Amino acid sequence: MDVPHELLRCPISAQAVSAAPEDIVRALQERQRAGALCTRGGEIAAPFEDGLITADGTWLYPIRSGIPVMIANEAFAIERGLY
Numbered sequence: 001m002d003v004p005h006e007l008l009r010c011p012i013s014a015q016a017v018s019a020a021p022e023d024i025v026r027a028l029q030e031r032q033r034a035g036a037l038c039t040r041g042g043e044i045a046a047p048f049e050d051g052l053i054t055a056d057g058t059w060l061y062p063i064r065s066g067i068p069v070m071i072a073n074e075a076f077a078i079e080r081g082l083y
Helices: 022-033
Strands: 017-019 050-054 059-064
Touching: 022 050, 022 059
Parallel strands: none
Antiparallel strands: 017 050, 050 059
16 A cells, blocks of 8 residues: 555644654664654554654654554654754
């Protein structure tokens, strides 16, 4: 399923999303591999290959197997300083 991200909106804030910068994705993937990345829902994050970030840079939604996971509790909070 290849949905253009221009059609997607953050379910938390209704903001537009765009492809996340590679450095942010890598930083979050490192935290995930270390078991130190939790979702908004409080769960340990599952592996992901890419992400979509909100316009204000607050939330990242994972992309798994090429599918954006646009579920509020699956989002990762983006800490200032990651970008």
